[in-house]
Amino acid sequence: MREDELAAALTVGELERRLLELYPREDAESWDRTGLVVGDPGEPVSSVAIALDPTYAALCACREFGANVLITHHPLFIDPPQGFIAFGNGGDAAGTRVHAAARWNVSCLSFHTALDVSSDGARMLPWILDLEFDGIVVPSAREGRLGYGQLCTVRGDELDLRSLAVRCKRVFGRTPRVWGDPDTPVARVVTATGSAGNVIEGALAQGADCLVCGEVKYHDALDAQERGLSLVELGHDVSELPFCAVLAKAVASVGVDAESIHIYDQSSNWFTV
16 A cells, blocks of 8 residues: 555545455454444544454543544444443443444444454464464365464474463463363464364364363363363453454554554453452
């Protein structure tokens, strides 16, 4: 994209168009919602807020930032809300968010599974955990080079499961849940953000020693461990919070000034006692 094109005043619709070039709607799952969900495509962009989830609190933060665009990983909703009631009046949570976005003139865009399968998404966890990315575990139906789960090789000396878990804790600042023998050698790792039950079979087929992921269902974890696949659960949100930095970089690359991009911190959803 030419510098003069980047410098031109952006509308919401033009921002969406440029981001869809990076994360095409066609790469997303058919059930997903990609791009603009609420808002006016013709509205000029003042500044942009980035968040993992389009919560009511995130929309309130947009007002504090002076942002009229909220870009998130997760969409405002998958199934249409039952109503659009103002906050505090007992309405459907998703509908309340839509009401707030419309009332406060905040355009909401999301890049969910299209970002998950992108090259940006595929390289994120391996890079953060200093693992050598080897390839995709579960190719997408549309494009074989894209997909879910990243097969990786441990760099340098072989790790054990305990050491890998300690690395995850150090990098993410959260204590992961770990299933397996702490002394198990780990040479091949599959990483996956969010819910990762769909990559277990592929990880086993690729000879992985461990799956580092957001979360898996209990019985899926039980079966995987008995078949020789250890698990490190980071937490769904913890595994995906780095997407905010990925999205912020993407937004800057398509013409929004870095000083007009604000990341809303949602890292404190859970606590342990």
